[in-house]
Amino acid sequence: MFSISLTRDDWSLHRKGAIDQARHMQKVKEAIKQNLADIVSEQSIITSDGKKLVRVPIRTLEEYRFRFDPNSYPQVGQGEGGSKVGDVIGRVGPGQGPGQGKQAGDQPGIDYYEAELTVEELGQLIFEDLELPNLEEKRLRELESEAVRFTDIRKHGPFANLDKKRTIRENIKRNAKRGNPRFGELKNDDLRFKTWERDVKRESNAVVIAMMDVSGSMGTFEKYISRAFYYWMVRFLRTRYDHVEIRFIAHHTEAKEVTEEEFFTRGESGGTRASSAYQLALQMIEERFDPESWNIYPFHFSDGDNWPSDNDLCRRLAEQLIERSNQFGYGEIRQGRYAYQSTLMHTLERINSPKLVTVTISDKTDVYPALRRFFGPEAREVARV
């Protein structure tokens, strides 16, 4: 019988831990998906630059067991000598209640699991089964690329494209055949021209027109919800489609096209005339996005508090918009207000078209369902009717 021994084996194929770790990560993802409604409207994400890591608490992965109330009893610690009653030995972050904080912490009662994800990973989970509904193969648009590729040499062409080096070489070659290798007595036969090819790309085109009410009646909450929705919509479109154009329109009584940055940061005031936005959207379509070759998706977010005198015009313009669009999405943010106070929703609901999709949002957690209603599998069912 041996009493001691020492070996070293090959463990390179060993990966049991990695397999169970993968299963754990899968459970983390499932848990996150169950909480997407809460996570999607998380302020720290919407206001981040998109590179941030997001910490998501996951209570469903808690390993529940019988345990003592972790915060009702003092713990034993060890000092380095000379400690007294009343000494402060550490701090916990403000707002960390019992059972909160990060997992591997060494503070009493703080032990739930937090997953760390990038906004991108989170986006993948959110966008998994979302797509632009009712996307049609429109007449293909020919996109000329800016860059021209010179690919061949010919004897004829515009003088602007003359290949001087080759021309001189041809001339010297011809002279050399006659025993006089030098440049001179240029003839047409010596001339060489570069020719080029145009790169032509074909694709189905889509444009999303994002309209947002920025009038005085839009409070902090309403603006926040619209931005949260559009934040994820823009991320979704950019992640999923290479060539979707997104145009931004902000309106109060007047509408104007704004840059993406302005759209997400600017606040205005004044009354509301939604027709101004629809008018501008129609004009945009007229000038730049022919419905024959474009899939068009207007979205509008508002608190619905439209000037009553404007409603008839709104409906007519909305009908025209819907006619030219694949889907028209309207989101109304209504917090602690009554439905009858909204005039815009009433106006739009009188339009009878399966292409009109409306949602009402009264809580932060409604943003995710709104995304799903416009872009989820359910939306595609509706649009097909």
Place this chain on the structure above:
Amino acid sequence: MSKMTPAQLAQLEARIAEVWEVGTRLGLRPFPTHFEVVPATVMYEIGAYGMPGRFSHWTHGKAYQVQKTLYDYGLSKIYELVINANPCHAFLLDTNTVLQNTLVVAHVMAHSDFFANNAYFARTSRRMLDTVSLNAERIERYEFEHGEAEVERLLDAVLSIQEHVDLYASEEEDEPADTPPARQPKPYDDLWRYDRSAERRSPESPPRRSRRRPAEPSRDLLGFIRDHSPILDDWERDVVSIVRAEMQYFIPQIQTKVLNEGWASYWHARIMRELDLSADEHLEFARLHAAILQPSPRRLNPYYLGYQMLLDIERRHGERHLFEVREVENDISLIRNYLTRELVDELDLYLYERQGDELVIVDKDWEAVRERLIGELGGNQTPVILVEDGDYEGNLELYLRHSWDGRKLDLDWAEKTMEHIYRLWGRRVWLETRADDESRLVLSYHPREGHKQHR
């Protein structure tokens, strides 16, 4: 960090022989011990599973991830991993220096001696390495036969009460021979429930002694569920049995954490001092030793407490007495028998709690510290849950009682755990505890009616 070269391996092998010679001369009697040099990934995997080859479950994956992250960020380094078995099996990190691994070897030798000689380990299986692999194979087969999701749900439930086994429960049930055979559940049992409770109240019919009611309240919740659950299939009972057996194996390690680590630290220090080390190596050893025994303001370092207590015992009772302590004590009895007022002062032990956002020292009284230590160590951090009745109300409901010791349960967690128990029992689950010293509090759970509290 690079892997050990063959020359370093040879050097280590010589060192192991030296350590063994010194340790044996000083009185250690370890099991034969096999050392295996492994890469870090394997090391933290074994650390996460408790043993190589254990069954798959996402909680192991979660522990693995934590270990791996800590390691990757350089926050933790598993110095030693040793398996209680005969022969004993220990793992050394491939990226350690020869000196680091020498210290680990000395430390492991004392653990191996402790496993072989401490009374609480006398009943543990020494073939557990093989057993856990066989268990893992069976569970894998069940995954194949019943689906991974089904096995995972079952394990989620079983693992939530894995601590509730009884180390001293015998495999045979001690039931009187004349008990009637177990009643099988029938579809209309609910209907008879009222009749029977009336019957029980009448003086001429003595209360039925069902096999589902333990003669004495039992701590062995897992064993009771395995034997008496009205709903589990045979394979499910086997899974319960596997978890129970593995936990019984781990319990002595929980009971003796402070003493065992103290013993190993005491011996690695003594053995290392006897070795012929270079000046550089002496310095490296001193640094390592200090790092291992670093006291922590917020958490008890078991290495430090155990080491200091053993030094104190050696001072007061002599070296021979140490061997007696390692043979008969566990953490609780060690603290009760040997923690003195002087030692609490010397080690600067205190009680702290959270006040607002601050952690503040609230007590330095040595007896208060001792009582809290006893409450935190040796498995006492798990509430004692007793099985009172497996046929409660004559309706095969499970009645559990939390044995009150003045400490409140986390009721939120208790409710979630009761849902897991329901998965295993299939009938209403009851839990009796207290809201405080005076008032009784009874919780019940059934999916149809949710959680209820009865006062």
